[in-house]
Amino acid sequence: xxxxxxxxxxxxxxxxxxxxxxxxxxxxxxxxxxxxGLVMATPANLAVLAGAGLAAAADGDPGPxxxxxxxxxxxxxAADAALARAGVALxxxxxxxxxxxxxxxxxxxxxxxxxxxxxxxTIALISTPGTYATAEALKALKSGLHVFLFSDNxxxxxxxxxxxxxxxxGLLVMGPDCGTAIVGGVPLGFANAVRQGxxxxxxxxxxxxxxxxxxxxxxGSGVSHALGTGGRDLDERVGGRTMLAxxxxxLADPATAVLVLISKPPSPAVAARVLDAVRGxxxxxxxxxxxxxxxAVRAAGAHPAATFEAAARIATALARREVVxxxxxxxxxxxxxxxxxxxxxxxxxxxRLSPGQTEIRGLFSGGSLxxxxxxxxxxxxxxxxxxxxxxxxxxxxxxxxxxxxxxxRLRTEHIAALADDPAVAVLLLDVVLGYxxxxxxxGALAPTIVETRRRxxxxxxxxxxxxxxxxxxSDPQGLxxxxxxxxxxxxxxxxxxxxAARLAAGIAAGAPSPSDVVPAGR
Amino acid sequence: xxxPRPFGLPSPALSVSTRVEPTILRAAGRAxxxxxxxxxxxxxxxxxxxxxxxxxxxxxxxxxxPTGIGVDDGFAPRAAGLLxxxxxxxxxxxxxxxxxxxxxxxxxxxxxxxxxxxxxVDLAERAxxxxxxxxxxxxxxxxxxxxxxxxxxxxASSRGEIxxxxxxxxxxxxxxxxxxxxxxxxxxxxxxxxxxxxxxxGDDVLVGLSATWAATGVAARTRLAAEWASxxxxxTTDVALDFLRAAADGAYAERLHDALEAxxxxxxxxxxxxxxxxxxxxxxxxxxxLRGVLIGLEGxxxxxxxxxxx
Numbered sequence: 001x002x003x004x005x006x007x008x009x010x011x012x013x014x015x016x017x018x019x020x021x022x023x024x025x026x027x028x029x030x031x032x033x034x035x036x037g038l039v040m041a042t043p044a045n046l047a048v049l050a051g052a053g054l055a056a057a058a059d060g061d062p063g064p065x066x067x068x069x070x071x072x073x074x075x076x077x078a079a080d081a082a083l084a085r086a087g088v089a090l091x092x093x094x095x096x097x098x099x100x101x102x103x104x105x106x107x108x109x110x111x112x113x114x115x116x117x118x119x120x121x122t123i124a125l126i127s128t129p130g131t132y133a134t135a136e137a138l139k140a141l142k143s144g145l146h147v148f149l150f151s152d153n154x155x156x157x158x159x160x161x162x163x164x165x166x167x168x169x170g171l172l173v174m175g176p177d178c179g180t181a182i183v184g185g186v187p188l189g190f191a192n193a194v195r196q197g198x199x200x201x202x203x204x205x206x207x208x209x210x211x212x213x214x215x216x217x218x219x220g221s222g223v224s225h226a227l228g229t230g231g232r233d234l235d236e237r238v239g240g241r242t243m244l245a246x247x248x249x250x251l252a253d254p255a256t257a258v259l260v261l262i263s264k265p266p267s268p269a270v271a272a273r274v275l276d277a278v279r280g281x282x283x284x285x286x287x288x289x290x291x292x293x294x295x296a297v298r299a300a301g302a303h304p305a306a307t308f309e310a311a312a313r314i315a316t317a318l319a320r321r322e323v324v325x326x327x328x329x330x331x332x333x334x335x336x337x338x339x340x341x342x343x344x345x346x347x348x349x350x351x352r353l354s355p356g357q358t359e360i361r362g363l364f365s366g367g368s369l370x371x372x373x374x375x376x377x378x379x380x381x382x383x384x385x386x387x388x389x390x391x392x393x394x395x396x397x398x399x400x401x402x403x404x405x406x407x408x409r410l411r412t413e414h415i416a417a418l419a420d421d422p423a424v425a426v427l428l429l430d431v432v433l434g435y436x437x438x439x440x441x442x443g444a445l446a447p448t449i450v451e452t453r454r455r456x457x458x459x460x461x462x463x464x465x466x467x468x469x470x471x472x473x474s475d476p477q478g479l480x481x482x483x484x485x486x487x488x489x490x491x492x493x494x495x496x497x498x499x500a501a502r503l504a505a506g507i508a509a510g511a512p513s514p515s516d517v518v519p520a521g522r
Numbered sequence: 523x524x525x526p527r528p529f530g531l532p533s534p535a536l537s538v539s540t541r542v543e544p545t546i547l548r549a550a551g552r553a554x555x556x557x558x559x560x561x562x563x564x565x566x567x568x569x570x571x572x573x574x575x576x577x578x579x580x581x582x583x584x585x586x587x588p589t590g591i592g593v594d595d596g597f598a599p600r601a602a603g604l605l606x607x608x609x610x611x612x613x614x615x616x617x618x619x620x621x622x623x624x625x626x627x628x629x630x631x632x633x634x635x636x637x638x639x640x641x642x643v644d645l646a647e648r649a650x651x652x653x654x655x656x657x658x659x660x661x662x663x664x665x666x667x668x669x670x671x672x673x674x675x676x677x678a679s680s681r682g683e684i685x686x687x688x689x690x691x692x693x694x695x696x697x698x699x700x701x702x703x704x705x706x707x708x709x710x711x712x713x714x715x716x717x718x719x720x721x722x723x724g725d726d727v728l729v730g731l732s733a734t735w736a737a738t739g740v741a742a743r744t745r746l747a748a749e750w751a752s753x754x755x756x757x758t759t760d761v762a763l764d765f766l767r768a769a770a771d772g773a774y775a776e777r778l779h780d781a782l783e784a785x786x787x788x789x790x791x792x793x794x795x796x797x798x799x800x801x802x803x804x805x806x807x808x809x810x811x812l813r814g815v816l817i818g819l820e821g822x823x824x825x826x827x828x829x830x831x832x
Contacts, residue, residue, distance in 0.1 A: 012561070012606060014562040016804060017718040018719070018805035040759050042714075042716070042722060042757055042759065044712075044715040044716035044724065045717070048683055048687050064715060064757060129620065131618070402602075
């Protein structure tokens with residue numbers, strides 16, 4: 001006997017009939033539930049509900065695109081529990097929902113609504129199509145908010161306008177096309193769970209920022225803020241506006257003791273402006289302009305770092321108030337350049353290669369990590385080789401597909417193809433963890449790695465696989481767990497991207513030359 | 523490229539209904555203006571409200587839709603992060619939906635308008651074969667196996683009541699098509715919006731009936747379908763309303779084209795398999811549409827009477 005009739009209306013909620021009937025059947029199994037029904041609130045369906053004595057459930061004048069949950073129960077507590085269970089079922093994955101239902105918090109649809117909900121907010125994260133991003137960013141700036149602009153396809157003219165306005169208002173525009181940042185310990189976009197500490201980063205490089213911040217965490221220090229600038233910020237036309245503003249902020253920030261600046265080589269004029277900004281600074285500054293000229297950095301009184309690992313090591317040493325040699329090398333060494341263990345590992349793997357196996361194939365999900373690996377491999381092995389290091393996150397690979405940091409399928413397709421290439425000696429990979437990335441990237445790659453190595457072995461070749469994992473133990477995926485999965489798949493692990501590149505180059509350098517072939521019968 | 527890109531380059535559309543272009547042109551306005559909004563995001567498709575029309579972007583394996591754009595089967599709108607309310611813009615041949623861009627430039631045009639075909643001389647026999655596959659078996663409503671295995675068991679009493687009402691009104695519709703347009707219009711109206719899910723069963727039945735009459739050239743279809751579409755405004759879901767409006771325009775999903783081709787012109791012993799395929803559509807929509815087809819076949823057999831009554 002039902003003593004209580006109640007219901008809930010979910011606005012613009014689309015579900016197929018089987019799902020709705022399944023939820024209704026589940027609710028009717030709950031204790032104290034006499035009847036349960038979930039229907040679209042069309043007049044015809046509402047009439048049936050009314051005929052069944054459930055009219056009271058459809059309160060609030062629902063329309064045909066709204067979903068009504070109707071419950072008849074023996075007591076209010078049972079009805080409330082059933083409504084809550086329905087809410088969970090309707091808002092957890094798989095639904096066609098356009099609304100989170102009556103119990104969910106209101107979703108702000110404009111910046112002003114968001115500010116009304118969170119009057120103390122200081123940052124707006126904007127991820128609309130580029131067409132609208134500038135307008136939204138302008139609204140945010142005019143409302144006194146810093147901007148994290150995830151959107152791309154914002155014109156350089158708009159970028160300059162936004163950053164000029166931000167400069168006038170004393171605000172920061174991170175982006176456009178800014179994928180990652182950590183502000184006061186809060187990760188934005190694709191960022192890692194790094195501990196807080198005294199090192200502040202400003203980076204025009206997404207996975208470069210992630211790699212340096214993760215290594216700082218691994219070396220026992222922490223990050224105060226990691227500010228992304230957008231990849232175009234140090235372009236001549238933008239003039240490093242956000243990088244310069246970030247430097248000012250980090251220099252003034254009491255929680256920041258050491259600064260790290262990360263970028264591809266900026267234009268000379270912008271580089272000069274950035275180095276001028278740190279010249280004579282009261283805090284030590286590490287500069288990693290990938291492939292850039294270190295002397296200009298030294299001349300500005302800053303510490304040049306050739307790789308992301310070197311930047312992290314030097315910054316960590318400086319944060320510990322250790323003396324860093326003039327050549328920029330921290331006490332622990334830099335990035336495996338003279339690591340005997342790495343050399344031994346490379347020699348061992350090289351000894352297993354067959355004649356003709358000489359080339360490196362790098363399949364990367366991080367653009368900056370791919371860039372660093374390319375520079376190192378080319379520097380160590382010379383330019384006249386056929387190594388190929390691909391950034392699979394680049395436009396040419398991601399048209400109509402998710403980024404490989406989210407979806408590993410593109411990479412596994414490329415890996416599988418290597419089993420049939422007799423020239424390949426080493427497969428070089430990055431695995432990027434953190435918020436927003438695939439929840440088990442190593443687990444998604446491992447079966448293909450095992451199978452590819454097995455097929456290569458069946459063809460008489462040893463395929464060396466080298467990888468580094470960019471992440472921390474606190475990341476959702478867990479650094480140790482991901483490294484163990486790769487190790488179990490026979491992957492040679494390096495603790496940084498630079499070391500992985502050096503290891504791959506070492507293996508390729510030790511490969512037997514074709515002249516080592518001993519003809520059969522001799 | 524330094525970052526995971528939130529927004530990719532346009533993916534080519536593979537097919538596009540001939541009803542889509544005028545719909546988009548009406549809604550588009552200036553290049554780059556917001557021409558519509560996402561109204562629903564499904565596993566393999568997304569519905570866009572563009573002016574008065576609902577455009578559906580769906581994987582090509584779904585088949586052509588009356589106001590549909592077919593894209594690669596890798597299309598995963600949920601994974602792409604599309605949400606109801608996301609803006610739709612049109613610039614030239616590029617339709618941008620939230621974070622997804624689709625290029626219509628090389629899409630194969632597909633006409634959803636059903637061609638007329640002669641009523642087969644063995645129509646009664648064909649209808650009987652289809653009925654044996656579609657009609658209820660045993661007590662209560664038992665659709666084809668393809669839908670059966672997805673239908674949950676358990677009491678779900680409100681479903682039972684809606685199904686009971688539906689069965690009653692289906693009988694009324696079946697009877698009404700024998701007595702002229704006025705009765706059929708009223709019986710059809712009573713079905714609109716009746717049913718549990720995204721496209722209520724009653725609406726699916728009417729679309730199936732209308733398609734069958736469009737294929738067999740029953741003249742009464744034009745008026746009935748227009749009356750039902752007009753009545754449905756505000757009385758059913760947006761998605762179902764769009765199918766009814768398309769039906770009034772003589773436009774139907776490709777799966778219905780295929781089913782009717784098999785039922786009206788294919789080998790008679792292939793009808794059960796064709797019905798099985800058609801029934802696999804959606805959760806219950808396929809079966810419901812076939813029930814409408816069945817009523818439509820009965821009506822087609824009486825076409826002379828209906829034409830006379832029109």
